[in-house]
Amino acid sequence: MLTNSVAVIPPPPVDCTVDVIFAIDESGSMCASNFAKVKSFLRQLVSRFDVDRCKTRVGLVTFSSNVGTVINLSNYTSVTSLQSAISSLSCRGEGSADIANALAYVRTKMLTSAAGDRTDIRNAVVVITDENSDDFNATVVCIKFIACCLLHAKPK
Numbered sequence: 001m002l003t004n005s006v007a008v009i010p011p012p013p014v015d016c017t018v019d020v021i022f023a024i025d026e027s028g029s030m031c032a033s034n035f036a037k038v039k040s041f042l043r044q045l046v047s048r049f050d051v052d053r054c055k056t057r058v059g060l061v062t063f064s065s066n067v068g069t070v071i072n073l074s075n076y077t078s079v080t081s082l083q084s085a086i087s088s089l090s091c092r093g094e095g096s097a098d099i100a101n102a103l104a105y106v107r108t109k110m111l112t113s114a115a116g117d118r119t120d121i122r123n124a125v126v127v128i129t130d131e132n133s134d135d136f137n138a139t140v141v142c143i144k145f146i147a148c149c150l151l152h153a154k155p156k
Helices: 028-033 035-046 079-087 099-110 136-153
Strands: 018-025 056-063 067-071 123-128
Touching (some): 028 035, 035 079, 056 079, 067 099
Parallel strands (some): 018 056, 018 123
């Protein structure tokens, strides 16, 4: 007997060797409506990364006025455990989005070998927010500094 059900096979992981860090806004406005959507998006996105074979390492930091939860690049070596960590994130819902402070933290604390950064692998830093930075000029300086460091420190 045939049924109308179709087996859904997830796509294979993307063959991309990269260390990627997500900086996630958890200020009041973000928690009100978007934080759950961001977590769902990230769980789906990381399922496409080849974390299990260590081709891709994923880090994450939440931020508002201060840095919150930190997942270093070396913390998780399986998609399942990383998705579980993302699911367990909670949103503080306080303060405003200090993007410059978050990027400075990423640059000085997370993009280090002690936190799992690999010197021979390209990095990507993704900021997810729903508002403007508290200090636009400081944010621009941090972005330029990170971009300069990434462009000159990694292979082409």
